[in-house]
Amino acid sequence: MSAAPPLPAPPLPAPALLGPGLALPRPRRRGPGWAWLVLPLAGLIAAPLLAVLVSAAAPAGTVWHHIAATTLPEMLANSALLALLVGLMVASAGALSAWLVTACRFPGQPVLEVALLLPMAMPAYVCGYAYTWLLDVAGPVQTGLRDATGLRWGEYWFPEIRSLPGAALMLGMVLYPYVYLLCRSAFLQQSVCLLEASRTLGHSLPRCFLRLALPLARPAIVGGVALALMETLADFGTVQHFALRTFTTGIYEAWFGLGDRSAASQLAACLMGLVALLLLLEQVSRGGRRFHPTTGRVPPLRPVVLHGWKAAVALLACSLPVLLGFVVPAGALLALMLQVGDPLESHRFLPFARNSLFLAAITALAAVVLASVLAWAARLHPRPLQKLASRVAGLGYAIPGSVIAVGTLVPLGLFDNALDGWMRTRFGISTGLLLSGGIAALVFAYLVRFLAVALSAVDSGLARLKPSLRDAARVLGARPAGAIWRVELPLARGSLLTAFLLVFVDTMKELPATLIVRPFDFDTLAVRVHSLAADERLAEASTAALLIVAAGLLPVLALTRAMRRG
Helix, strand or coil: CHHHHHHHCCCCCHHHHHHCCCCCCCCCCCCCHHHHHHHHHHCCCCCCCCHHHHCCCCCCCCCHHHHHHHCCCHHHHHHHHHHHHHHHHHHHHHHHHHHHHHHCCCCCHHHHHHHHHHHHCCHHHHHHHHHHHCCCCCHHHHHHHHHHHHCCCCCCCCCCCHHHHHHHHHHHCCCCCCCCHHHHHHHHHHHHHHHHHHHHHHCCHHHHHHHHHHCCCCCHHHHHHHHHHHHHHHHHHHHHHHCCCCCHHHHHHHHHCCCCHHHHHHHHHHHHHHHHHHHHHHHHHHHHCCCCCCCCCCCCCCCCCCCCHHHHHHHHHHHHHHHHHHHHHHHHHHHHHHCCCCCCCHHHHHHHHHHHHHHHHHHHHHHHHHHHHHHHHHHCCCHHHHHHHHHCCCCHCCCCCHHHHHHHHHHHHHHHHHHHHHCCCCCCCCCCCCCCCCCCHHHHHHHHHHHHHHHHHHHHHHHCCCHHHHHHHHCCCCCHHHHHHHHHHHCCHHHHHHHHHHHHHHHHHHHHHHHHCCCCCCCHEEEEEEHHHHHHCCCCHHHHHHHHHHHHHHHHHHHHHHCCCC
């Protein structure tokens, strides 16, 4: 006799039978408020770049024809050769030091692992001023050489520091940490199994580095070199002090020396084209290749302990960038400050520091607020429109400060002139330069330049927050703004603080945009250093330069703390 078939399970109750008190809340339809807010922000940030392109489309004048026939080929050649030399320096120094401190253990390795970040606090033009004082004809190095050998100037050979290779060396020594940071992260994430398999096949550690680790870290190397090259093309203080004609010095001379706004815009458009070509080459060079590991379970890398001459070579290779990029210039500036220092009294010198701190604080705060709005808008509404707005807002970091300065003053100057003409005609009152002649224009130029830095830091912090946290707050009855304010914002405060520090220090160091856009009789520490160095008063410029370096140590300490946390 067969068993009876099992009874079917009773159907689950429908959600409507749970009762009004137990029914799940129906998600509200997200309104378009955030979507409409990010569009004008992105358009406002991109306005200077569009102004440069529109102004450059004007018919070429006599000044542009003169520049094109005389100095434009020299500008192009110097900019290209400078970028090539800096790219080779930062790629070799950053990748090699990152591999040694990651894959090897030798005396001083834990200290050098952090000390290799110190040159980030040293602006390139400050480093150039220090080495000019050290290695010039009247500097202590050549003076000591003549005293020790009895030779006179001209009877011995000494490398000329004020040259294109010298400028490339100054830039390379302070920009290699871009490659070092990205390569160290890439080496830590590489598959240890591949490296150990290569070692078992008889490959030495240098051969594993050249044949395996270095090709796998190619995206990190290319990304770091691209950042360094954009900073190189944007540099003004170093190349101007070393008497090199580049696009940044040409823009400054066309605007202030020749008084031709159209020619400056056309040079700025050429520089934007070089930057765009650089970014395009970086994307094309990758092709369709991928470099990610095939598994998410990556065991920690077991470093190789070095002894004897190998440890000495590794110690020298990692110590040399720190010595040349930070210790030597900082020591020279400190010696100059103790011997001479700034001749101004404290009540006359403090306004430079106050102006720098004020501009840096206002710009950093505004950048963090704008970056938070853009980042959370893309997080709440992951649509192509919001992603496009974030990309447009981040274009400024790839554009040199001199280009942004020209793009800021052109539309603001047109608006001020039009308003002043209208007020004179209607009311007989002159309004003057309301926007282009004030601090607002300078802060806006800083925001266009450094908003991408804050946006990158905020995005990286939000990427580590699980969306389930916000969903849980919504289920408990919180509105979207309340979930952000009470849940996500406290968890992302570390990233917001990092963004604030990075923008703060970049604003303190920015020179070309400050020189072009700053109001009259409003100088900063960077302008003070540049004006004294332009008059060959390097010893007097040491005080302001050291203050800029001290401010630059803030993000370095933040990065060090993050590295210690893993």
